[in-house]
Amino acid sequence: MSATSRWQGAQNRIGLTGGIASGKSTVARYLKELGIVVLDADTYCHEALQPETLASQMVLKRYGSRVEAEPECDIEPSAGQRTINRRELGRIVFNNLEERRWLEQLIHPIVRARFELELGKHPETAPIVLMIPLLFEADLTELVSEVWLVHCLPTQQLERLKQRDGLSAAEAKARIAAQWPLSQKCAKADLVLDNRSASICWERQIKARLALIKPGRR
Numbered sequence: 001m002s003a004t005s006r007w008q009g010a011q012n013r014i015g016l017t018g019g020i021a022s023g024k025s026t027v028a029r030y031l032k033e034l035g036i037v038v039l040d041a042d043t044y045c046h047e048a049l050q051p052e053t054l055a056s057q058m059v060l061k062r063y064g065s066r067v068e069a070e071p072e073c074d075i076e077p078s079a080g081q082r083t084i085n086r087r088e089l090g091r092i093v094f095n096n097l098e099e100r101r102w103l104e105q106l107i108h109p110i111v112r113a114r115f116e117l118e119l120g121k122h123p124e125t126a127p128i129v130l131m132i133p134l135l136f137e138a139d140l141t142e143l144v145s146e147v148w149l150v151h152c153l154p155t156q157q158l159e160r161l162k163q164r165d166g167l168s169a170a171e172a173k174a175r176i177a178a179q180w181p182l183s184q185k186c187a188k189a190d191l192v193l194d195n196r197s198a199s200i201c202w203e204r205q206i207k208a209r210l211a212l213i214k215p216g217r218r
Contacts (some may be wrong), residue, residue: 005141005142006141006142006144006145006146007142007143007144007145008145009124010124011119011122011124011128011145012124012126012127012128012145012213013119013127013128013129013130013143013144013145013146014127014128014129014130014144014145014146014147014148015129015130015132015135015140015141015143015144015145015146015147015148016028016031016038016129016130016131016132016148016150017131017132017133017134017135017136017147017148017149017150017185017189018133018149018150018151018182018185018193018195019150019152019157019176019179019181019182019185020133020157020161020175020176020179021157021158021160021161021164021165022150022151022152022157022160022182022195023150023152023160023195024131024133024150025131026195026199027148027150027193027195027202027206028040028129028131030199030203030206031129031206034206034210036126036127036128036129037122037126037128037129038128038129038131039115039118039119039128039129039130039131040131041111041115041130041131041132041133041134042131042133044110044111044114044115045107045111047114048107048110048111049084049086049107051081051082051083052081055106055107055110056082056084058106059084059089059103059106060082060084062102063089063092066088066092067084067085067088067089067092068082068083068084068085069082069083069084069085070085089103090175091171094171094174094175094178095174100178104134104138108134108138108140112140112143115130115140115143116143119143127210127213130143130144132144133179134179135147136180136184136185136188137179137180141188146190146191147188147189147190147191148189148190148191148192148193148206148209149182149185149186149189149191149192149193150193150195150202151182151186151192151193151194151195151196152182152195152196153196154176154182156196157176157182158172158173158176161175161176191205191209193205193206
């Protein structure tokens with residue numbers, strides 16, 4: 001499946017993507033304020049690695065104590081209640097391509113299934129947004145009618161990521177390098193939202209685009 005393929009059904013599905021720390025969550029909050037439903041891939045990823053899920057058990061089996069979070073009390077958790085330290089898991093997969101691919105092959109099908117389940121709960125008469133950071137990388141463009149990409153300068157992306165997640169420059173660069181470059185994503189997007197400065201720029205872009213989207217697209 002190519003990164004240019006699109007959903008051809010009646011439902012207006014907007015794929016919201018961009019580089020890490022480019023401003024996707026800010027745009028998503030604005031869309032929610034407009035009354036648009038936003039489905040978030042990161043939320044589904046987080047749910048997939050909650051204690052007692054099959055995916056979390058597989059991660060703990062593969063990495064063991066390296067990614068096991070310290071219990072909040074002195075009582076030793078049962079095998080099914082062990083919690084993943086996501087920061088430590090990130091350190092492993094963002095520094096090892098083979099491990100990152102293993103984790104993605106585990107999580108991506110779960111996320112896709114959740115999207116398909118949630119999409120079925122909403123009518124075809126209004127736009128719905130699928131916020132998917134790895135929309136292109138995971139070959140999920142066939143889930144959406146069009147792609148909106150949040151764009152900023154590479155220097156802004158690096159500084160925002162360092163500040164947001166408390167990462168060193170090397171750690172932040174490793175996470176950015178794990179995704180397609182923003183320039184490559186921009187070339188495949190249907191709408192590039194300018195988040196280099198004030199939000200008024202991309203807010204205007206969104207309002208103009210939404211005005212062109214007709215409910216119940218056929």
